Amino acid sequence: MLAYIVRRLLYAIPILIGVNLITFALFFVVNTPDDMARMQLGVKRVTPEAIQKWKAERGYDRPLIWNAQASGADRLTATIFFDKSVRMFAGDFGRADDGRDIAREISLRMGPSLAIAVPTFVLGLLAAISFALLLVFFRATALDFAGVVLCVAMMSISGLFYIIGGQWLVSKMWHLVPISGYAGGFEGTRFLFLPVLIGVIGGIGGATRWYRTIFLEEISRDYVRTARAKGLAERVVLFRHVLGNAMIPILTGAVVVIPSLFMGSLLTESFFGIPGLGSYTIDAINAQDFAVVRAMVFIGSVLYIVGLLATDISYTLVDPRVRLQ
Amino acid sequence: MSVSMNAPLLSVRDLAVHLPVQGGMARPVDGVSFDIAAGECVALLGESGCGKSMTALAIMRLLPAGARIAGGTAEFEGRVLPTLPEAAMREVRGGGIGMIFQEPGTSLNPVLSIGRQIGEALELHLGLRGETARKRAVELLDQVGIPDPQRRLDEYPFQLSGGMKQRVMIAMALAGQPRLLIADEPTTALDVTIQAQVLDLLDGLRRDGMALLLITHDLGVVARMADRVGVMYAGQLVESAPRKTFFAAPAHPYSVRLFAAMPETAGRGGRLATIAGNVPAATTLHRGCRFVERCDRALAACHIAPPAWRNIEARDSAHRVRCAVMPCDAAATVKVDAQHTVVLSAPTPLLEVVDLKMHFPIRSGILQRVVGQVRAVDGVSLNLAAGRTLALVGESGCGKTTAGKAILQLLRPTAGSVRLAGDVVTGIRADVMQMVFQDPFASLNPRLRIGDIIAEGVRATAGQRAPQRVAQIMGQVGLTDDMVHRYPHEFSGGQRQRIAIARALAADPCLLICDEPTSALDVSVQAQILNLLSDLQRQLGLAYLFITHNIAVVDHLAHEVAVMYLGRIVEQGSTEAVLRDPRHPYTQALLAAVPRLDGTRPETVLAGDLPSPANPPAGCHFHPRCPLASAACAGAYPPPVHLGDGHTVACFAVTAHSPR
Numbered sequence: 001m002l003a004y005i006v007r008r009l010l011y012a013i014p015i016l017i018g019v020n021l022i023t024f025a026l027f028f029v030v031n032t033p034d035d036m037a038r039m040q041l042g043v044k045r046v047t048p049e050a051i052q053k054w055k056a057e058r059g060y061d062r063p064l065i066w067n068a069q070a071s072g073a074d075r076l077t078a079t080i081f082f083d084k085s086v087r088m089f090a091g092d093f094g095r096a097d098d099g100r101d102i103a104r105e106i107s108l109r110m111g112p113s114l115a116i117a118v119p120t121f122v123l124g125l126l127a128a129i130s131f132a133l134l135l136v137f138f139r140a141t142a143l144d145f146a147g148v149v150l151c152v153a154m155m156s157i158s159g160l161f162y163i164i165g166g167q168w169l170v171s172k173m174w175h176l177v178p179i180s181g182y183a184g185g186f187e188g189t190r191f192l193f194l195p196v197l198i199g200v201i202g203g204i205g206g207a208t209r210w211y212r213t214i215f216l217e218e219i220s221r222d223y224v225r226t227a228r229a230k231g232l233a234e235r236v237v238l239f240r241h242v243l244g245n246a247m248i249p250i251l252t253g254a255v256v257v258i259p260s261l262f263m264g265s266l267l268t269e270s271f272f273g274i275p276g277l278g279s280y281t282i283d284a285i286n287a288q289d290f291a292v293v294r295a296m297v298f299i300g301s302v303l304y305i306v307g308l309l310a311t312d313i314s315y316t317l318v319d320p321r322v323r324l325q
Numbered sequence: 326m327s328v329s330m331n332a333p334l335l336s337v338r339d340l341a342v343h344l345p346v347q348g349g350m351a352r353p354v355d356g357v358s359f360d361i362a363a364g365e366c367v368a369l370l371g372e373s374g375c376g377k378s379m380t381a382l383a384i385m386r387l388l389p390a391g392a393r394i395a396g397g398t399a400e401f402e403g404r405v406l407p408t409l410p411e412a413a414m415r416e417v418r419g420g421g422i423g424m425i426f427q428e429p430g431t432s433l434n435p436v437l438s439i440g441r442q443i444g445e446a447l448e449l450h451l452g453l454r455g456e457t458a459r460k461r462a463v464e465l466l467d468q469v470g471i472p473d474p475q476r477r478l479d480e481y482p483f484q485l486s487g488g489m490k491q492r493v494m495i496a497m498a499l500a501g502q503p504r505l506l507i508a509d510e511p512t513t514a515l516d517v518t519i520q521a522q523v524l525d526l527l528d529g530l531r532r533d534g535m536a537l538l539l540i541t542h543d544l545g546v547v548a549r550m551a552d553r554v555g556v557m558y559a560g561q562l563v564e565s566a567p568r569k570t571f572f573a574a575p576a577h578p579y580s581v582r583l584f585a586a587m588p589e590t591a592g593r594g595g596r597l598a599t600i601a602g603n604v605p606a607a608t609t610l611h612r613g614c615r616f617v618e619r620c621d622r623a624l625a626a627c628h629i630a631p632p633a634w635r636n637i638e639a640r641d642s643a644h645r646v647r648c649a650v651m652p653c654d655a656a657a658t659v660k661v662d663a664q665h666t667v668v669l670s671a672p673t674p675l676l677e678v679v680d681l682k683m684h685f686p687i688r689s690g691i692l693q694r695v696v697g698q699v700r701a702v703d704g705v706s707l708n709l710a711a712g713r714t715l716a717l718v719g720e721s722g723c724g725k726t727t728a729g730k731a732i733l734q735l736l737r738p739t740a741g742s743v744r745l746a747g748d749v750v751t752g753i754r755a756d757v758m759q760m761v762f763q764d765p766f767a768s769l770n771p772r773l774r775i776g777d778i779i780a781e782g783v784r785a786t787a788g789q790r791a792p793q794r795v796a797q798i799m800g801q802v803g804l805t806d807d808m809v810h811r812y813p814h815e816f817s818g819g820q821r822q823r824i825a826i827a828r829a830l831a832a833d834p835c836l837l838i839c840d841e842p843t844s845a846l847d848v849s850v851q852a853q854i855l856n857l858l859s860d861l862q863r864q865l866g867l868a869y870l871f872i873t874h875n876i877a878v879v880d881h882l883a884h885e886v887a888v889m890y891l892g893r894i895v896e897q898g899s900t901e902a903v904l905r906d907p908r909h910p911y912t913q914a915l916l917a918a919v920p921r922l923d924g925t926r927p928e929t930v931l932a933g934d935l936p937s938p939a940n941p942p943a944g945c946h947f948h949p950r951c952p953l954a955s956a957a958c959a960g961a962y963p964p965p966v967h968l969g970d971g972h973t974v975a976c977f978a979v980t981a982h983s984p985r
Contacts, residue, residue: 230445230500232449
């Protein structure tokens with residue numbers, strides 16, 4: 001098990017270098033360092049000298065990825081790619097274009113993101129599993145059919161509609177909670193209520209339909225027939241036998257996203273004015289702030305890899321057949 | 326029907342199951358009546374789709390979604406099962422009637438421990454919990470012959486072998502102390518030596534007073550186990566008889582033909598009787614006898630009204646048959662032309678396999694270093710002449726399929742040589758060697774029309790003449806031209822295996838490697854395929870390497886036999902020598918374990934399971950299970966002893982001159 005985890009973490013290094021290279025290439029194909037300088041300096045102050053100065057101050061005057069003028073190891077290290085991207089492996093994310101420290105910014109914005117994402121994830125998972133089990137218990141009845149129709153309808157509606165509709169109904173018409181905004185501590189819960197509720201409702205349709213399919217597939221298996229032949233009640237069959245086995249595919253989908261919860265939600269945070277990492281990323285993209293985008297993509301990849309590893313480890317908890325080696 | 330003085334334990338009357346399907350109402354069970362007395366074993370015999378499993382599931386009220394009991398009743402200890410409230414029915418399930426299923430591999434919950442799965446039945450029916458439940462579970466596992474039951478309780482199904490899993494299933498079914506056990510094909514998925522162990526176990530339970538409803542397609546198992554036999558065909562019972570009278574003289578034309586289709590009864594190299602046509606679809610509405618379309622003795626009356634039950638008084642009042650023509654005499658009705666396969670004289674070897682080895686590395690650690698080898702095939706040498714059949718026999722896991730794939734070069738052998746007509750084979754030679762696989766449902770591409778499946782092979786060798794060649798091959802295997810544009814799912818199992826054979830023949834090979842080609846098929850369909858294979862051998866001079874576990878098929882078809890155990894050949898020779906005068910203790914045990922139609926039981930049942938090929942026992946691999954094992958057997962692998970006529974045995978206990 002330990003050997004397996006170590007091996008997987010070693011595999012992660014080339015993956016992360018690859019991700020960095022691709023992000024780097026994509027960004028600089030559409031955006032040269034000169035473009036970045038013009039954007040930052042503003043139209044009026046753009047002169048060739050100002051651009052050169054801006055680039056030199058921030059280290060963008062070097063070659064992108066291969067320094068032909070340098071010698072030895074400097075050919076690789078005295079480049080923008082090495083200076084800006086490879087350093088992130090040591091946890092050095094550098095500074096944003098406005099001069100703020102990215103690492104510090106991330107640690108400040110992580111809290112609000114998690115305050116929205118974790119309750120949404122946990123409540124959404126519980127709601128979808130319960131709803132799916134209910135439909136499966138009443139399978140092939142009118143209730144099941146109506147539930148599936150409802151699920152399809154809910155997953156067909158755009159997430160934007162839930163956000164705007166929810167804000168209008170809950171905040172504007174009923175005045176239950178503020179329309180947007182954020183505050184720390186217990187006082188903040190009234191700001192969290194609406195985005196979490198909308199996050200759960202927006203995701204429940206698709207998840208329920210998927211879990212229902214998993215449950216129905218399990219319920220037709222031979223071991224379920226054996227359990228019924230023992231004389232077990234349908235409720236016991238469903239909870240003890242079917243749920244245990246269905247957790248295996250459900251975990252695949254669920255555990256992998258847990259680390260990514262840190263990243264926050266781009267849409268929800270923007271609409272509700274939450275100062276989290278999602279809105280941070282959106283703002284950085286709009287401002288063409290490569291340093292922040294690069295850092296967020298890098299952290300996203302790391303968290304995704306951790307998620308995949310956590311999925312594999314969680315298998316050993318629910319499935320006795322799985323031994324990692 | 327019951328001869329018992331007391332009321333029967335289970336009494337089924339006119340039971341009918343309906344299942345709405347596309348294009349009508351299927352009637353998989355259509356008026357079935359029988360009784361089981363306490364402590365009696367009744368076998369329901371029939372081919373797939375005849376409704377025998379559905380009957381059992383209807384009794385247990387565990388029918389698949391959509392199916393429902395449409396009529397009739399089943400009474401168990403005075404309770405009318407079809408109308409019992411669900412809560413009371415749950416008492417019967419497991420508490421009154423236990424049930425075990427065909428596939429022990431999939432019928433146990435993979436994520437719950439053995440102890441938990443037995444424990445929930447104990448808690449439900451006996452109210453046992455905690456330590457008392459655990460003690461009882463250990464007793465149950467002990468009763469079904471599982472060694473070291475304390476440890477096994479905390480293990481999961483994947484840690485057990487197939488035979489062990491079936492024992493656990495039986496222990497689970499016994500936990501609620503049922504009076505009746507329904508066993509649905511309990512040994513079909515098991516190897517023959519393991520089957521013998523499980524049948525012994527079931528027989529012991531019955532002697533202790535448990536009634537048994539045995540559902541099977543295997544006449545040998547019926548002969549070994551049953552007190553009474555009910556033959557099912559197309560949703561109905563067509564014959565009911567005590568075992569002895571049934572096996573002495575089956576009365577229904579279907580039963581008679583079922584016997585004739587068994588390879589055991591046909592004799593070596595003879596043709597097997599087949600039953601023309603197919604089982605009618607379950608949606609058919611019958612007017613006359615259900616077997617009439619396939620019966621060669623049908624009268625005009627048979628088409629008009631369903632035949633009534635009649636007693637065969639001359640023989641036995643308990644022997645009843647639903648046939649207007651009977652009694653028919655088995656020997657007279659089935660005419661089989663005893664055309665023997667032409668045996669080519671002075672055979673020159675077509676296939677020579679010398680010391681073939683196929684090892685798979687076991688990797689472990691951060692750097693995935695090789696820490697061991699699974700010796701799936703460990704030094705196999707074979708010779709096969711053109712136009713001859715060599716059977717490679719062994720139980721699952723012995724390496725016979727891997728050997729076949731390595732010979733074909735689907736797997737690159739670790740060591741050893743394969744020569745074909747003198748030339749060393751190093752890559753896939755599709756033009757000379759082809760393979761027919763076990764499962765005709767999985768081995769044909771479902772998205773290709775069968776004409777295209779066959780043409781793929783033809784194109785490799787025949788070039789432009791493809792369409793004519795496809796038609797010619799389809800004719801050879803008994804398919805008609807109009808089937809070219811159809812897809813595999815439109816065909817029955819037997820027809821699919823014909824397609825698979827046609828696909829293999831398309832490249833015009835001289836050697837076919839057949840991997841269990843009939844083990845997924847019903848007996849009557851198996852007979853058709855075996856006949857087809859002998860015809861093709863005679864017409865085309867094909868050589869067959871026949872990989873199988875079915876001794877009866879080997880006896881019928883093969884010229885030579887090689888018996889494999891854990892990657893090595895333990896005995897090899899002509900079929901006559903190996904099957905009539907087996908010398909290796911494993912071969913003897915294997916042959917003894919095959920259930921016989923005369924119902925005789927093997928004197929010795931081989932104990933234990935096949936060990937893992939990753940860690941085979943030192944010395945002779947068989948010695949831990951061998952009744953003749955001595956100290957020398959653990960020391961070294963025995964060299965082959967030649968007994969003359971190519972009969973070789975790898976056993977220390979056998980010497981060239983030793984008496985049998």
